[in-house]
Structures are given as structure tokens and as C-alpha cells.
Amino acid sequence: MSSATREAKNIRVLIAMLGLDQHEVGAVAVTGLLRDAGMEVVYAGRFNLPRAVVKAALEEGVDVIGLSCHSWEYLYYLDELLALLREHDLDVPVIVGGSVVTTGDAQALLAKGVRAAFGPTATPAEIIAAVQELAGAATQPRARSTAPAP
């Protein structure tokens, strides 16, 4: 575990799905996994556009944004989401995960600025470790923002 890793109990994670992706099994399972690991999970569920995800991240002061996907919609929404985060000066790492994420997709995501991308071969330990490391790398524990939502 790296020195920058933050203790699980001090980590807030947003879990969301984008567009009309309805298959929620992965999102619910990851939420359970991170909660079992001691983290606080804000579950935004299905039917979010990038704006709603960024708004929730701002309002909830999360350390990490986790996007769960079982459709390819994330491929098209991700640029907008990353641009909105930059626009709001919100340095929250984004993690993408789902069975539809191929090795090629994962590489493309990392090149765009997603901080970690997990396909179907990811183990629970790998996911938890990545969230802890990315949260630990954040400069300060994030206070809840009162800034106007995008």
C-alpha cells in the first residue's frame, strides 16, 4: 500500500451510471464492496447525464467518482464529464468499471484522463486499492462544496 493511500473510513465515493444504462448489478455490487471495505458511498444510481454526476460530486464533496457501465454510453459521455470537471475546477479522480470495458477501451480511457479503468478481470482487491490510492493522492480531504451546481 503506498504512503499516499488514505484510510478507507475517510473516503467518500460517488457511484453513478450514465444515460439509460439499466443493468445495475455491477453498480450495486461495487457499492456493497466499497461499503464493506469501510468507505462511505454516495449512490447516484441510474439515469445520470454528466451534468448530474458533476453536480452530485460537488454537492457531496466526494473523493472519487466511480462510473459503472454495462452499456457503451459511457464512451460518448466521458469527454463531456471530464470537461465539466475541469470547468468547475474539480480535481476529483474518475474511475470507470464494467464488464463491457475492454483492454483497448481501458487504454483509451486512461489517455483521456480517467485515472483507473477496470474491465471484467478486475478483482475486488484491485478496485479497493485503486480507490484508496486515488483518494490518498488527493491533496486534502475534500470539504462539501456550496458552489453552485453546473
Place this chain on the structure above:
Amino acid sequence: MTERRTQSRIPLQPVYVPADLAAFDHAAKLGEPGAYPYTRGNRAHGPGGAGWIQRELSGEGDAKRSNEQLKYLLERGQTGLDVIGDTPTMGLLDPDHPLAVHAIGTQGVSLCCLSDYRDLYEGLPLERITMSHSLPAVFAVAALHCVARERGLAPAVLRGSVIQAPYYCEDCSYAVHMPFKLRVRMAADTIAFCAAEMPKFHAFIEDTYFISESGLDSIEEMALGFVELRGLVRELLRRGVPIDRFAPRIAILLNCRMDFFEEVAKIRATRRLFARMMREEFGATDPRSWAVNIAAHTSGLTLTAQQPANNIVRGAIQALALACAGVQAIEVSTFDEAFRTPSPEAHLVGLRTQQVIHLESNVGQVADPLGGSYYLETLTDDLERRISEMIESIEARGDAAELSDSGWFRGLFQTAIERHARGIADGTTAKVGLNVHRVPEADDVLLREVAERKIEPARERIAWMKQYRTGRAPEPLREAMAALDECARDENANLLPAIIAATESGATMGEMSGTLRRAYGHSADPFGYPDAPL
């Protein structure tokens, strides 16, 4: 030694012996195949040479592309059709809805108006072939009714089926954003309408596949399915529809996972439970009302993204279980399921899997070939008891609408998902290639290229919709939508005639859904977008 259990965690003995069936009443528990209580199947003979209805899940892009897909499968020996809508369609949204843009036609077919259904059915003999519609029932039936009449076919000759999922759709997939009461009304209206107008059509498919892919076990799957089925039966009886008018056309579309004997036992227990419930509880007197048709999908959730070729084996084992259980229709979830709706290559392997079992294995020659096994009969009894107990315990909790609104059902699905994920994470559920016998990612190449091929969203539908909307005659459309609004506000009226009239006048599913939501005090658009300018 680890404890022996089925996948639904039912304790098992190391072996089953005659003493396990010492008190077994063959006449009461089994009877003959094709006779009450139908444990051994709803037909006197095995499927034999005719086989079961063999079909594969279809639907991709727009209706024309999906029609080509259906014909591709028919040309290769498929004996029925099975079509699913894309996520906007399943969520009652038109393809030009702001949330639909990247999801049009990628996980099913995009359908929203009569001309789409004309394209979907083009060249298909609707009076001969059975099409299983995994589509919003009330709108699909209305459109099918219209297309049949345009072709000069009496709706009474139409065959096929449509799924009903009013209780759980908001909680475990394909949310339609409608209140419980309206969801139940749409289902009951469709079933009552078809009982009168389309008597050969199975408008009452209790779809437990749909709900159980969240990780429910076999007991939970069937208990929740029966709770919904019984709720709809009571609603139809309350309206005065006689039980024997609609019960012969009830079917259950269920899931088949990897526990071979548990799945066979589940199906046999389901037939027995259904027969007893219909005869003894609901007073059905027509034997056809006692014998439920069973269709099944092999389980997508049991398939893995790792080593996709292994999924072909899983599909074959599950389909063999279904053939042994004597079901009426099978769909094999294909090897690329973890990534996408079926590619043409995967479609063909799924279909060939069924054809090999049907034509080469000989399992269909004899009805209920596993019947009488000490193990299977004990397990069938055990499952019947456990499913019954769970139905009773859920119904004892009170009104299903409250259980839905309060999130109680949702909690049950979440628990199942987390249990499923933990089982795989801690290795108690073995998944070859995933948590045991893994291979390095670089070596996992067989069939991967096919499985990872993506489907581009059919965004051309957005421009098409704009043209479509402006091309309609406004006055008949306005009148039909006003009539639908009036009909929706009268809870004693059946929605179907008004939905059929609106469909004929060019109304889209999104527009009609909005009108229904508004009549029930909700905003027309579930996501707060401005109402369509009608």
C-alpha cells in the same frame, strides 16, 4: 469436507436412496405427463421430432435492421422469434429523447411508432410464426393488432407472446417511471383485451428471467414470479374476467442457471404449484388453465467475460437441462453476452446448440426423462415447499404496491446482487476462467474479437423522428391523444382501444406514455424534460 448444497443453498445428502421416497405418493405428486398436476410436463409426450420452439434474442439498430436479423435466424432453422427493445424502448422513451442519444439500437431494437412495427414484421408470417416480444406490452400489442389488420389478418389468428413485468420493473432493470397502479393496469388491460380479441396470443407471460438476472436464487425467482402472477390473476378476477378465459394463455418465462438438477426440479415444482393454485385456489375448471407453458432463457449472469468460449459450454448444459425439463421454448444466451447483444456469429452458435441437443442427443424422445429419480423428486418437493413458503411470507407482508413503493422489493434485489458478487469474490461460487483456472489476459483471445465488437448507436433515428413528428396529420392525432387522456382518467376503461387508435393516428410510445403519466398525476417526462409539444 464442505457442506453439500444446491446453488439456492438447499442442503443435500451425499446420495438419495429409495427410503427418501418411501412416503412418496406418485399419483398425487406426479400423475402422468400431460395430466394434473402436470409435474411431468404439460404434454403427454416429449417434444420428439418437432422439438421445442428454438429462438435467439434479437433486436439491433432500427426495425429494418432487426427484421434482417430475424430473417437471418429463420433461414438457419430457427422455429420462433424473440425480440427485445433497446433501453430507450424498454424505458418508454422515444429515440429523440435527450437521454436516448447514445443508446439507440445498441442493446435491442429501437421501436416507437406504427411504422417501426411495420418494418419489424415485414415479410414475417404473423399467423404462423410465434414471436416472443420482450417489449412494453401494451404498446407492442397495440401495434401488432394494427399491423395484422393492415395485412387483412384477423387479430384472433395472431400467435406469439409478450412479457409482463409490472411489479418489479422499476427495481431490477428497465424502469418505466410509472406508478405501480398504472403499471398493473397496463398489464391487466393488455391481458383482458387479448383474452377477448387475440385468444391465441400469450399476453400474460410472467417473466422471472427478467427479475432473476440480478442474482436471485431459484426459490426467490419463482416466489417473486408467483407473487406477481397471483397479483395479476386477482386483478383480472376483480374485473370480472373468468379465470378460464385467460389462464390457458398464461406462460412463465424463466431462467436456467448452472445447477442442472435444481433447475429441472424448479421447473417441475413450478408446474405443480401452478396447477394446484389454478384448480384449488382460483377455481379454474378447464384443464388447459392448470397446465402452464414454460419458456426459458439460459442465464446471462452465469456467463463470463473471461474465456468467452466457455460460455458455449455453459449454454449447452443449461439448454440440456431445459430440454430434460420439457419446456416449450428455449433461448440460449450467447457467448458474447457479457459484452453485447448477440453478434451474428454468437446467434448461430446459440441456435446450433439447441439444434444439436434436439436432433442429436435424443433427450426429447421421452417425456420427463429424469422423473422418478430419488434425488430429483426429493429436490422437486423441497423446492415446491420453499417456493410456497416464500410466496406466503411475501403476501403476508401486505399490499404489493406498498412493498414496491417502500423499497422492500428493491432491498431484496440489492441483497441478491451483493450476495452474488460476494460469492464470486470469495470463491464460494466457482466461475471457471473468472475466479478459478484463470489465464493471463494476453492469452485470453479465443472469440474475443467477435465478442468485443461494438454496435454504433442508430443516431440517424433522431433526425428521422423529427421528420416523422412533423409529417403527421395534426388533427386526428390531437383527437386520438385527447381520447387516450380521457380513457386513462377512467380507471374502469380498458386502455387498449384508445392506445390502438392513437397508434394508428401516428402517436409515438413516448407521447402516449407521457399522456398516461400525466393522467396519473405525474409529469409526462420522467426526467423533467419539457413535455412533447402536442
